[in-house]
Amino acid sequence: MAVQRLCTIEDKPFLRALWQRCFGDTDSFLDYYYDNRFYPEYTVCTIEDDKLVNAMYSFPVNMYIRGNIVPAAMLAGFCTDPDYRGRGYMSTAFEILINNLVDSGITVGPHTPVKHDNYIRQGNYTATETKFITGLADKPKIMPSYINFGRMSEIGKLYSVYTRFSEKYSGILARSLSDFKMKFMDLISDGGEFIIFEKYGIVGGYALYFNGVDGLSAVEVVYDNEETALNLVNALAFIADCKPLKIKLPPDSAANLAGCEEKTIPHGVAAAVDIPKLMRMVFKEDNIVIELKDHVCKLNNGTFRMNGEKEENKNPDLEMDAGHFMQFAEGYKTIEELLEEGNAVVNNKTAAEYLDKKYPKCICYICDEY
Numbered sequence: 001m002a003v004q005r006l007c008t009i010e011d012k013p014f015l016r017a018l019w020q021r022c023f024g025d026t027d028s029f030l031d032y033y034y035d036n037r038f039y040p041e042y043t044v045c046t047i048e049d050d051k052l053v054n055a056m057y058s059f060p061v062n063m064y065i066r067g068n069i070v071p072a073a074m075l076a077g078f079c080t081d082p083d084y085r086g087r088g089y090m091s092t093a094f095e096i097l098i099n100n101l102v103d104s105g106i107t108v109g110p111h112t113p114v115k116h117d118n119y120i121r122q123g124n125y126t127a128t129e130t131k132f133i134t135g136l137a138d139k140p141k142i143m144p145s146y147i148n149f150g151r152m153s154e155i156g157k158l159y160s161v162y163t164r165f166s167e168k169y170s171g172i173l174a175r176s177l178s179d180f181k182m183k184f185m186d187l188i189s190d191g192g193e194f195i196i197f198e199k200y201g202i203v204g205g206y207a208l209y210f211n212g213v214d215g216l217s218a219v220e221v222v223y224d225n226e227e228t229a230l231n232l233v234n235a236l237a238f239i240a241d242c243k244p245l246k247i248k249l250p251p252d253s254a255a256n257l258a259g260c261e262e263k264t265i266p267h268g269v270a271a272a273v274d275i276p277k278l279m280r281m282v283f284k285e286d287n288i289v290i291e292l293k294d295h296v297c298k299l300n301n302g303t304f305r306m307n308g309e310k311e312e313n314k315n316p317d318l319e320m321d322a323g324h325f326m327q328f329a330e331g332y333k334t335i336e337e338l339l340e341e342g343n344a345v346v347n348n349k350t351a352a353e354y355l356d357k358k359y360p361k362c363i364c365y366i367c368d369e370y
Contacts, residue, residue, distance in 0.1 A: 032189035075111035109271035123323035135260035331362025
């Protein structure tokens, strides 16, 4: 019989062996990850036949939601031993993790599923979009001006670019300088590189990417304006040298490459963790009453005022499940859109119109996928 529980530090070598079997990452990346990103109290494992056969990872971060910084946990991977797949571990592991994150003070769990359908069953719905440029780009004749290959010693001067960039979006991580350096180390430990756009001593942007024999993948492109974005994208095409490329950008980016396809897709999702706490941080003084349902986290069930207070005596103005509330909270969907999709019940039209006017849609984007 399977036992599912929070991890301990003693599980570390068994978790690492399972990760390597499932994903095949390099030793250098695994050394780095398990020394710097592994938090036993944020990780759930499954033991069966006296073996560790399944794990669900997360680690603490901060996140912007409608300009407010809230405590979050990045859900950073789910893996199962190939011999033990199809046994239904995920639902229970996810429930254990989410309820433990409540105890850790977390409000939301952003992540990017490989298969969204697997997480819809857990009430996790799209909350961010991503634009991708893909294809075989013509190689520019020369590297664009003001582009340099980056060194770790230069990370500090890139941080202000990210902080200004991230303030434009909802659903993106609010990184400290330490978080920022850690993200670069995450990628560099696995063979990543980066370029910098620097003009007259002022850094305007950077791009983190992997460049291999099969193509170039840019996983984070951050910039101060569209001219900088276009320079970075063209520099990546130069580095790709006519190999296939895939460049990840925010949905409002106008950057493009001749010969390549541009496509904006629903990408990241938001797992509801502690909605009453999130309400207190984002909606503060609002008294609209909403009834929520959540089959994963009991805390989120019931009738609440938008300021997070439990409401026992008033009929709800709105009704929806916790996952669809997260879409509204982040600014990805309006109440009107949720109503039209059949994902909300509006008992008080005036209240719904008030919320949509006071809390309009945002540009929702996240660089991080793990």
